[in-house]
Amino acid sequence: MRIHLHTDEAGPGAGLALKMAERGGRGSSGHGSLDKSITLPPDEIFRNLENAKRFAIDIGGSLTKLAYYSTVQHKVARVRSFDHSGKDIENEPLYEISVQEEITARLHFIKFENTYIETCLDFIKDHLVNTETKVIKATGGGAYKFKDLIEKKLGLKVDKEDVMTCLIKGCNFVLRNIPHEVFAYQKDSDTEFRFQTNHPNIFPYLLVNIGSGVSIVKVESEDKFEWIGGSSIGGGTFWGLGALLTKTKKFDELLQLASKGQHTNVDMLVKDVYGGACQTLGLSGNLIASSFGKSTTADKEFSKEDMAKSLLHMISNDIGQLACLYAKLHNLDKIYFGGFFIRGHPVTMRTITFSINFFSKGEVQALFLRHEGYLGAIGAFLKGAEQDNPNQYSWGENYAGSSGLMSTSPDVHPMQRTRSGTFDMFEMDRLERPLVNLPLLKDPSAYIPDTVDLTDDAMARKYWLTCFEEALDGVAKRAAASQPDSIDAPERAEKFRQKYWNKLQTLRQQPFAYGTLTVRSLLDTREHCLNEFNFPDPYSKVKQKENGIALKCFQSVIESLDSLGWEERQFALVKGLLAGNVFDWGAKAVSDVLECEPQFGFEEAKSKLQERPWLEDSYNQWLQRLKEGPPHKCALIFADNSGIDIILGVFPFVRELLSRGTEVILACNSGPALNDVTYSESLIVAERIAAMDPVIQSALRDEKLLLVQTGSSSPCLDLSRLDKGLAVLVRERKTDLVIIEGMGRAIHTNYYAALKCESLKLAVIKNSWLADRLGGKIFSVIFKYEVPCK
Amino acid sequence: VSFSFFPPLFSVFPWFGLDIGGTLVKLVYFEPKDITAEEEDEEVENLKNIRKYLTSNVAYGSTGIRDVHLELRDLTLCGRKGNLHFIRFPTHDMPAFIHMGSQKHFSSLHTTLCATGGGAYKFEQDFRTMSDLQLRKLDELDCLIKGVLYIDSIGFNGHSECYYFENPTDTERCQKLPFNLENPYPLLLVNIGSGVSILAVYSKENYKWVTGTSLGGGTFFGLCCLLTGCSTFEEAMEMASHGDSTKVDKLVRDIYGGDYERFGLPGWAVASSFGNMMSKEKRESVSKEDLAKATLITITNNIGSIARMCALNENINRVVFVGNFLRINTISMKLLAYALDYWSKGQLKALFLEHEGYFGAVGALLELL
Secondary structure (H helix, E strand, O other): OEEEOOOOOOOOOHHHHHHHOOOOOOOOOOOOOOOOEEEOOHHHHOOOHHHOEEEEEEEOOOEEEEEEEEEEEEEEEEEEEOOOOOOOHHHOOOEEEEEEEEEEEEEEEEEEEHHHHHHHHHHHHHHOOOOOOOEEEEEOOOOOOOHHHHHHHHOOEEEEOOHHHHHHHHHHHHHHHOOOOEEEEOOOOOOOEEEOOOOOOOOOEEEEEEOOOEEEEEEOOOOOEEEEEEEOOOHHHHHHHHHHHHOOOOHHHHHHHHHHOOHHHOOEEHHHHHHHHHHHHOOOOOOEEEOOOOOOOOOOOOOHHHHHHHHHHHHHHHHHHHHHHHHHHOOOOEEEEEOOOOOOOHHHHHHHHHHHHHHHOOOOEEEEEOOHHHHHHHHHHHHHOHHHOHHHOOEEEOOOOOOOOOOOOOOOOHHHHOOOOOOEEEEEEEOOOOEEOOOOEOOOOOOOOEOOOOOOOHHHHHHHHHHHHHHHHHHHHHHHHOOOOOOOHHHHHHHHHHHHHHHHHHHHHOOOEOEOOOHHHHHHHHHHHHHHOOOOOOOHHHHHHHHHHHHHHHHHHHHHHHOOOHHHHHHHHHHHHHHHHHOOOOOHHHHHHHHHOOOOOHHHHHHHOOOOOOOEEOHHHHHHHHHHOOOOOEEEEEOOEOOHHHHHHHHHHHHHHHHOOOEEEEEEEOOOOOOEOEHHHHHHHHHHHHHHOHHHHHHHHOOOEEEEEOOOOOOOOOOOOEEHHHHHHHHHOOOOEEEEEOHHHHHHEOOOOOEOOEEEEEEEEOOHHHHHHOOOOOOEEEEEEEOOOO | OOHHHOOOOOOOOOEEEEEEOOOEEEEEEEEEOOOOHHHHHHOOHHHHHHHHHHHHOOEEOOOEEEOHHHOEEEEEEOOEEEEEEEEEEEHHHHHHHHHHHHHOOHHHHOOOEEEEOHHHHHOHHHHHHHHOOOEEEOOHHHHHHHHHHHHHHHOEOOEOOEEEEEOOOOOOOOEEEEOOOOOOOOEEEEEEOOOEEEEEEOOOOOEEEEEEEOOOHHHHHHHHHHHHOOOOHHHHHHHHHOOOHHHOOEEHHHHHOOOEHHHOEOOOOEEEOOHHHHOHHHHHHOOHHHHHHHHHHHHHHHHHHHHHHHHHHHOOOEEEEEOHHHOOOHHHHHHHHHHHHHHOOOOOEEEEEOOOOOHHHHHHHHHHO
16 A cells, blocks of 8 residues: 655654654654655554454545554563462562563544545455454445445445434543543634643533534533534535635635635725724724625626635634524533534634634633544444443543644644645553542542643743653663563664654644643653553563562661651651652653662662752641641552652551551552552552551551552543542542652642642652752652641 | 604705615605795705706616615605605715715705714715715614614505515415514514624614624625626626526535434535535536525525524514615525524514615614604
């Protein structure tokens, strides 16, 4: 299959750029000729096709969206406790690590031009191994036209689904599952995209789909929606009338014309009618009194650009006006816009947003969706997959396998605007467990996990992108080293390096490609890329070793703590928590120290810590609370690192809480990320500590200490996407204290998170730039004790 | 309500009302028929000439036209009996009109020229400098409502000013019938000139501007000029009356083969205005007449749609359409009647007035008296 591809990473999924990027040519991400033609590496576009089942296709006027469900074999690191009975514990590792194959579910979506449909169907036919698939769900205006072709080529029965039903099903799905799916468009801003926090309740909303015509649908629940109106003046009017007026045939070209035109040459403005009196009358002279009101003559020529612009204004304003009238009638203030008229085109998003603001006087918000083009395909797929209950699971966008949002500016990145010949991809992973809000969030709809929005903050963006670039070689090296027995590990590590490098370059140009750019999203993308190349847990051996060393010190640490007076002990416990936090392979400064000073111990870490007063210091209030207040009912602790942190920092702290009569829920990541302690590791660690310590032992036995998983595999923490079991437990145990530790969870995220109960956020800043920004130095301490105001 | 009951506060003749819109100027002129011999003797030459010029012609220059069929006869206005004449000419001929005013020494008549519409502001300076005339500028919407209420109250030479279409959804049985607008409130007033203004009227003094749209008569005419090369509204309307918009528009049935039952959309409904024009072949196969008709249908349906939504939001079920877009435009009126009736399931009624676009000018005249 030979297909034209645009050269930018952002378009046809990362893998393609892999072939394109000049070897070793860092930083120059293919700004060469626009029209390169390469032979497509098949595994980059129709990935995991062998195991594909449940196909769905959405054929629009010009683009085809293909969806399939497939299972992905992943290598996962598993830890398993040894049977230690009768063995020499001293010289054995703590536990066994094995890499196993795990099968996870993934949703693949590919968008391409209708021109390629035949080639693509042939390709699918040739590569499809799975034979249990008998039908393909189809939707979209073109489904009928291509029905015979699909049936012939694939030998599948085409099962047609209603367009609007699919669209809404898809819309509900992305609104519920994809963070930063929704954005508002801002015209005169550095960051045109204002991504919205996912609201826990997505209903009701208005969906205005601008295809050739306009459909206005009110969606009230998962299954209840109503067509409340529409208009025949839509994308087809722009295209059809535009083609007649300008002799320009293509939709995109018409938009290009429009973006260059002056509508005031064609439209009759209020000031054309009223003259200069507008100001004294308080009229806005620039408002359009009559669209095309100046072309009421046969004698004058009008430029194509001006006419296209006037037409665009006319149609956008009209749609905006009607949408506002419907929103008012139905008392709704959120309108999602979709359809080919919108589809990521900055010009139309701008005019629609303007119109909605104008007609609603700012009371209604025009919102757009990152995956708008895929809604129909997602919906059709869901229709066909009902027996798999996809809605019972939580899904997550796979940043490694998704192309991200196209650039908006036609002039800045012309090669990305050449939409023809591009393949756009979107992948979602089915998460093992359903994710929900932490019940203790003060206002779930206002909760923003991330502290710094890098889309907004150009300085911070530059810094962090460079930081991740500089750390990349080391990460790749470590990944390769983590699998010494694997022959292809170096090659895979290099592929990982390239892929993540390309993602970083994309994000330099289009920070909004995957929603709001944050340190968290950069970290998560790196984890996705590592997984993509089968490096499920590069730190597993390091963690194993550190856990072993730390366990050996546990008893002496406890003894020395127990010898202290109460007040001294409280301070030592906090210092222990903070010192454990210095051990963090995620931060470059620390990894440097650890690489060259392996003996860097717990005590030395403590000595590195900033002296009080700390950069953020509410320790006195915390101590007073412990002294004077009743014991907490239940504390929820989000743990950070393996080794010294969890064993010598967190567990002694837990032990003290237990002694006070406070129950403890200890939450660790479900999957590996950096050297963060995973849930399965925490189980083994707890078991080993219990064997040494009667307090922990009885607490585990009596279920006063509960070990749970967060549902996440991120070094950061999104309190709006947590394991449902955790949330249930938090409620049941009437949790009244939340402790979040570590830079990723307490600084990069949740620094400003407001909770309904008391909280403790503590971390050591191990990044000099960030420390500088917060007004401190490296190894500055954050100790933030917060009590919600009554 | 008859204005003849007012005490005869004589305004000096001539009695004019002027509405200067974006595209058209509307002029109403009261021709006194009860002029006594003495009055006639006293009447200055100028005034006589104006009266004769206006009443003896039906066309003025190459673009001015008197709508004779709209003339209101034997009217009593401020105690005077006479006829009300309705004259229009394009706004781009305003300079010529002002020039004529100066040549005929209009200013020597010491009359006040009451004017409304945006042009009252735009041309105020020109009136003053070129023909030494002081305009009395009046609010557009005030004049519009006053005009509508007045003309409706006096009737149309013994007939009803207001009418509607019975059985609008049945082309065979559809007919124009008089409507008694004796108790008019509340009503939604949709004025379709170059652009569209929509007002909710609750009483003579209590009304509000609800919304407006730039897709109006000017859009129809402007697009027709660009698409067909026509140069007059009449030409555009004539072409539209011979065209077939279904060749240009994509209908629901073109997409779904028939009705789209899921949404209760009939197959004949337009899904995408000009939607068929996305295809090159179809662009090449349509006539100018088809394009003119499609433009007319597009603009009309859109106005109907916005008016219907406003009526729903304002909780008003009578919608009165006025404005010069409806002149010689039965196609649009019937379509508006049909669309309102169909999409509201009979809840909304579309009403029309015989004097379409002249109410602003009438309102301005009434302000003079």
